[in-house]
Amino acid sequence: MAIVSRYTIALHILTWLAFWAEKDEFFPSDRIANSVGTSPVFLRRILGQLAKAGLVLVQHGGTGAGWKLARRPEEISLLDVYEAVVQTPLFELHHSQPNPSCIIGNGIQPALQEIYEDSEEALKRRLAQETIKDLVGSSLEHGKR
Amino acid sequence: MAIVSRYTIALHILTWLAFWAEKDEFFPSDRIANSVGTSPVFLRRILGQLAKAGLVLVQHGGTGAGWKLARRPEEISLLDVYEAVVQTPLFELHHSQPNPSCIIGNGIQPALQEIYEDSEEALKRRLAQETIKDLVGSSLEHGKR
DNA sequence: CTCAAAGTAACCGTAACGGTTACATTGAAT
DNA sequence: ATTCAATGTAACCGTTACGGTTACTTTGAG
Numbered sequence: 001m002a003i004v005s006r007y008t009i010a011l012h013i014l015t016w017l018a019f020w021a022e023k024d025e026f027f028p029s030d031r032i033a034n035s036v037g038t039s040p041v042f043l044r045r046i047l048g049q050l051a052k053a054g055l056v057l058v059q060h061g062g063t064g065a066g067w068k069l070a071r072r073p074e075e076i077s078l079l080d081v082y083e084a085v086v087q088t089p090l091f092e093l094h095h096s097q098p099n100p101s102c103i104i105g106n107g108i109q110p111a112l113q114e115i116y117e118d119s120e121e122a123l124k125r126r127l128a129q130e131t132i133k134d135l136v137g138s139s140l141e142h143g144k145r
Numbered sequence: 146m147a148i149v150s151r152y153t154i155a156l157h158i159l160t161w162l163a164f165w166a167e168k169d170e171f172f173p174s175d176r177i178a179n180s181v182g183t184s185p186v187f188l189r190r191i192l193g194q195l196a197k198a199g200l201v202l203v204q205h206g207g208t209g210a211g212w213k214l215a216r217r218p219e220e221i222s223l224l225d226v227y228e229a230v231v232q233t234p235l236f237e238l239h240h241s242q243p244n245p246s247c248i249i250g251n252g253i254q255p256a257l258q259e260i261y262e263d264s265e266e267a268l269k270r271r272l273a274q275e276t277i278k279d280l281v282g283s284s285l286e287h288g289k290r
Numbered sequence: 291c292t293c294a295a296a297g298t299a300a301c302c303g304t305a306a307c308g309g310t311t312a313c314a315t316t317g318a319a320t
Numbered sequence: 321a322t323t324c325a326a327t328g329t330a331a332c333c334g335t336t337a338c339g340g341t342t343a344c345t346t347t348g349a350g
């Protein structure tokens with residue numbers, strides 16, 4: 001299966017917050033949900049992960065409660081978001097253990113582990129090159145048409 | 146979620162076949178299953194995909210039926226296997242459509258699409274650098290210890 | 291004290307995956 | 321032509337994870 005849509009949602013949230021960042025308000029999850037098109041509860045779950053990773057700030061209680069970016073958009077890379085939201089490794093090894101008395105079965109897991117880690121690294125390096133600021137620009141550019 | 150363990154299984158199969166390739170026999174799915182540690186039916190499903198992609202040959206009927214590599218191990222890259230077995234894109238977009246009347250909601254999907262495709266490309270480029278022959282060598286190396 | 295909003299637990303429907311059983315089909319060998 | 325070892329495939333199952341929802345508690349600014 002693929003990288004969960006949760007990652008897409010997280011990027012959407014941050015891009016939206018970045019777009020409105022100049023107002024320097026806290027935005028409630030309901031308002032963000034209006035743009036993303038999903039439920040506020042689901043968003044809060046994700047926002048909680050982003051907060052733990054230090055990407056957003058939360059304000060509880062009273063009027064004006066909600067969320068805003070903890071850093072400037074150009075200081076949040078897509079890799080930061082990936083690591084905040086995706087916890088599982090990209091590749092799965094065998095579910096049931098391979099036969100250790102088979103020459104190949106015995107050594108293939110560490111062999112795969114190496115190349116899997118390298119490949120995941122290649123993906124992450126690419127994600128590290130892009131920031132939320134880039135995404136705001138690109139979204140506005142595409143939205144025009 | 147992660148890239149399905151099916152990919153790991155496919156690599157295991159091909160590595161195993163490559164290891165025994167010098168015998169130039171067809172090997173039945175039951176024997177391969179003995180090394181991989183999973184069911185022959187599951188293996189045949191995957192082997193079918195590998196055959197469609199031209200990576201293995203199949204022999205039906207009678208004694209000596211089974212599977213073998215269609216090319217030399219150094220001519221099968223891990224990307225070939227990936228494309229034979231994984232059909233879905235790596236990243237998922239929104240499940241429910243974002244709000245098109247929101248400036249960000251309107252343009253974010255094509256913006257994400259671009260960076261998602263680039264990132265998947267980065268992953269694939271890395272996989273293209275490794276071959277089944279490399280995997281045989283690396284497995285034997287790790288198995289020694 | 292009020293009240294808008296976050297936090298959280300519980301539950302649900304859906305989908306995909308790995309695994310298994312069962313049966314039809316193939317085709318080399320004799 | 322028969323045999324039979326193996327593939328091909330459909331059907332089904334249990335488990336897991338995900339997105340979505342409801343309902344309730346907690347927070348804390350005003």
